Amino acid sequence: MTHAQSRLTFTASGGERLRGRLRVPGDKSISHRAVMFGALAEGETVIDGLLEGEDVLATLAAFRAMGVAAEGPDSGALRLAGAGLHGLGAPAAALDMGNSGTAMRLLCGLLAGQAFDTTLTGDASLTRRPMRRVTAPLAEMGALIETAEGGTAPLTVRGGRRLHGIDYALPVASAQIKSALLLAGLYAEGETRISEPAPCRDHTERMLAGFGYPVRREAGTVTLAGGGRLTATPVSVPADVSSAAFFLVAASITPGSDLILEHVGMNPTRTGVIEILRLMGADITAVREDVVGGEPVADLRVRHAPLHGIDVLARLVPLAIDEFPVLFVAAAAASGETRVTGAEELRVKESDRIAVMAEGLAALGADVTATPDGMIVRGGRGLTGGRVHAHGDHRVAMSFAVASLMARDAVVIDDCANVATSYPTFAAEARAVGLMLAEQWHTPEAT
Template structure:
């Protein structure tokens, strides 16, 4: 992909559906009785892997027009043993959440993924599921995929998680729906809470006490209808781009603003950024709003502690904002970035240095010396969707052209990122529905 510098970003966008919520809706819809309908579903590779896995085990997931899905669920206890290995591609969410479901099934299954997912640690989710009674085997002592799972009748546990992870929490909560007694999971700080919100919306009993959640077995999940808001993590790239590229002004419609996800807004505000939030409402149990962003001067800041889990996926593009801000920015307590699709801390250091940014790598974070005048360069996406989109934002703000290798990896979470970006570039005064017909010269292919 070739990205050229631009004068400004103008217009408004509606973002694709939230990836995290889409995963959960597909899984719960597949375990429900009857027909579930989902509007606003994200049509990404990761979410399709979840749908395919559930389909292999007996659910019927039908793609309707636009962003709609119809699921014929097979009931809480109706999954059948898969007759093949469940390949979930690059989707860590699919693997970890399905591990929680499969641990409770009376059959054998195997979960695998691509080369990047097979390098990601799974002991964090396998350990509590083993303590519930499931047999889970994997490479290197059971720590890495493929995971071979022999499910069983699980017992309830009281688990204190050493990390704040929505995927670990969700796997335990899903498993807890099948156990006898009450299962509790406690986090060191609050991770994204889409699973518990969806449980509440579906009438599944769940109880919170501070950082602890408690569930117990249920007999069935009723079919449901859900409208999924725009993905905040997708919006993040446009928020930062509009803020750092002079003369830009964007409105992002119907974006999910779940407070467990919007740490980026707090971080940008600490840098002097102003994001206007309007038309707040609740859709299917999730807070939603329109966001208005204008270009503005930013200064360095420090982000750490409980803020990090609320902005972990947004740190790659936040690092771009920090590179263009005045002064230095420090990121701490973000070692979790080393076990994402790739080691994102190492990747950010290497790629931002290509643009001329002074950046230091720390064991659990970064020190970014801002005020950089970025120079176009050749970048590697590392096969990581968030890295690809972050360096694209840097390329738009740079002097000279930037090329990005393996830019197609954005299909994991945001398949039409490039066309939606094209729609708000100068001269692209065409609605999103028509952007496939015209390509603005600020973007090209290579």
Template sequence: MSGHAAPVPMISTAQGPLTGQAHVPGDKSISHRALILGALSVGETRITGLLEGEDVLDTGRAMRAFGAEVARDEDGTWHMHGVGVGGFAEPDGVIDCGNSGTGVRLIMGAMATSPITATFTGDASLNARPMARVTDPLAQFGACTYGRAGGRLPMTVVGAADPVPVRYTVPVPSAQVKSALLLAGLNAPGETVVIEAAATRDHTERMLAGFGAEIAVRDVAEGREITLTGRPELRPQDIVVPRDPSSAAFPVCAALIVPGSDVLVPNIGLNPTRAGLFYTLQDMGADLTFENMREEGGEPVADLRAKYSPDMHGIEVPPERAASMIDEYPVLSVVAANATGATVMRGVAELRVKESDRIAAMATGLRAAGVEVEDGPDWWIVHGCGAGNVPGGAQAASHLDHRIAMSFLVMGLASERPMRVDDGAPIATSFPVFEPLMTGLGADIRRSGA
């Protein structure tokens, strides 16, 4: 996803019920980690169900640049021949991570304890995002970083020649920071310990254990303590990537607010550190059920059935749930606009430093569409209009943020007047089939020259 790509204006309009099955792409978080750990293992890792969005493809290209062999079969199976822990080669060129904050932060962690140098860049959105919350703790391992003012990309990382293990308490819940430190700890001698006050998505811990790393998790007074023993030989794996709950959020939320809708979203990962949105929707009175509960590849999975729910009501979302649904607050705010009463969201400062300032982006667009919103540094409140009463009729700025673009397109499906977004091109970073998937359910979402 180039920061210089031509904008793709899009429009969505209310039109009948959404029905059928929505086969969303593979989980983005797991896809990134599968490629990186496959590159750090010894032997061949096979990955099926990989999300082939631009963010993940950029991570695959980066692993190739660091010396791993990366190939894709015609049937969509990916093959990784890894170089082993500490085996990264120095890349010849700049590593372009496109729009992916997850990709760049995890890759920085994975290379920070090897004696190599790499320069990272991205699109305009990624280059505006702060990296210090990852690079500062990586410096404790012995890595050095040189970037633009404010700790922003482009940035050069000089890996530690003689890394040391680290004990670090993550100041703000962040799966990206935690995961970067654990990946750095792989090539540090002894034990690296990461402590988080609130549990964040644990795909990295689960996958490290699957690849054969010695990792232990326990509850302590400060929160959740993860201990990783450095310099293991990671064993290659066959990985089946479950479908992405963050992508599932869009057809699910659309079905809840479009009259007459009944949509089944199969094979969705329900890792408890990722499923907060779905429980929040149920708390609001949504007709959302989990069917065929099962486990695949160590991750809980279910089919989600979402039906039109005209009687949803606002709630105060438990702040401790924020880490498990941080990417879903934008589309939750669209559902909140269609509910009655106020939906209160607190402890969400992380939204200010995502691909965009998501609180500001959503608040501005919602207000333009006739919805009352209050917001502060780490909180916001959406005052619902009730089912079918959102005026709409506005153009929202996506700010190069895929989730902002998709959220406002979902909003237009239930608004009195159509909603436009200035640029839907960033959607390809995480959900390349969003447009045909939604139109296949009956949604009126299309590209617009205006």
């Protein structure tokens, strides 16, 4: 029974306290890029700590379909025999990216420089998500990408195009757009220069440098020239701070909790969730700090602390964009009012995360108001429990599981199968540290 053929329901009944040590799975953003750059490098790349979630496996399957030999993954270990920048071959069929917007958008840039045509498709959620934000600037570089009506997938990327570098100012702080243009820039004549309105994830720039590709980084800009080469290098993927965020919030809101999250990626473009929680009063301490493969890491110790509402600083919004579903849960637990603005990007994620979280939290008894670009949460009321819908969004499903820790009754969460895209072991690991969480699969005939 595959996830495409079945539905998963979580029943979360809270927990008395969260204790122990936990290493959450590898960082999804870094895992995607490690597969891509390893496939394009010259030589063998060995990756450890790879996230074996469905999104990353879709990226790996795409490169296998284009002729890249891979051994694994096995317990996070993967070997890639790199094909070089010009060694990929035409796939026999469309590349299915499943639920992964990162894979689809980054591959648009990479495939724009190939000699062959490629079609990219995905699941129902992915084929509703906007792609013109990537295809339009790629067209300025000379790419030809055909979209469905409305600018969505399926996408057909035409090969054999002559690309040229551009100087492009991102309209929004988006690592996916930036990365797609940089990947196209590898194949372009001249320089590609990207400027960003606010800091966003810089894993692509860090990893390009790690694979020996010259990249210039200045305040708010990144520049590279086409025509270089990538040289294979080992990659160690840190634990995903986006996955750790669920447990940072869970332990913060549950009396008696004392939890250590091991080897978490502490890239400064990703730690907005930690800073926001600390501003709300969370007790989070970083220990055993290190740098692994150019990425800072640390163990995080989080203990229960009373949270209070804040106005989330605008500069922190792009640094925590994926963590807002669970931050809304933290806000519901906090005393006073929390206001989030400037987060309209949440409306075009795997679901409309503003609408879905507001609807679900309200159904559980929270006092929330959705706004066009964020949410107002009047916290401290506690939750009643009840039934909510994750709308196939992995981060929404896990956030409502965390919300059960402050609910009087059980929280039943429908449509959770896509948790496997980023955190396939979430339920088991949540139970291991003290959250009461049951899973039930349903075939379509039973729903």
